[in-house]
Amino acid sequence: MNLRKMILEDATLIRRQQEWKKYRDDTWVVNARPLAERIFQEAAKHLTDSNHPLKAWVVKDRPSESEELVMLRLASHKLPIEHEGNKWVLEKGACLSVSKQAEGRVIVVLYPYSSEVRYHRQKEFMLTGPIEPMKLTERMLHAHLKELLFLANVTSIKAGAGSLVSNKTFRMRRLILKDFRNRQDLLRTSSKAALRQLYGKAVSLLFTAAVVSLAWIVGLVWY
Helix, strand or coil: CCHHHHHHHHHHHHHHHHHHHHHHHHHHHHHHHHHHHHHHHHHHHHHHHCCCCCCEEEEEECCCCCCEEEEEEECCEEECCCECCECCEEEECCEEEEEECCCCCEEEEEECCEECCECCCCCCEECCCCECHHHCCHHHHHHHHHHHHHHHHHHCCCCCCCCCCCCHHHHHHHHHHHCHHHHHHHHHHHHHHHHHHHHHHHHHHHHHHHHHHHHHHHHHHHC
């Protein structure tokens, strides 16, 4: 192998990756982050204007130099419930987060209400896998906000834990299945099952072909 050619090809690949990452970062700054901030601020205002029991505000954070997030957080509450000698229990607010990862892609994560007296099967729901910032749309965020309101309703003790929500169990299961990681696990399991089924069919066909061939040979010899 030509060592010089290999090194030049690798350098070209790295430059292209860096250019693509810069494009993602620029798209996050110009499109994805302002879009998430605007939609979340509108949602927080509508919750306040409509006198909704669950208030919200927008949080902007930068966990690291290359990571950034915009979050719509619903208010936490103190519940008059005794627990471990304390007469009050803190119910931490649900939230919807749009995060830019180190490589420039974006993920959307949903967090339920939680407290020391109420546990959930999942601590968060990854509603999208790593996507390009330009694929984040207003329609997508509105759909995720709908999921946030549903999850807040069914997981908040203050809200009544969704006692009047229709199809609550079905919608929770659907939300669990919408988690990107669960979908990946399901796809892997389905792929393995399909491969096992295909392997079983192949073995069965080979066995049948061997039996027919043997029967034909035995019949031919007998004749």
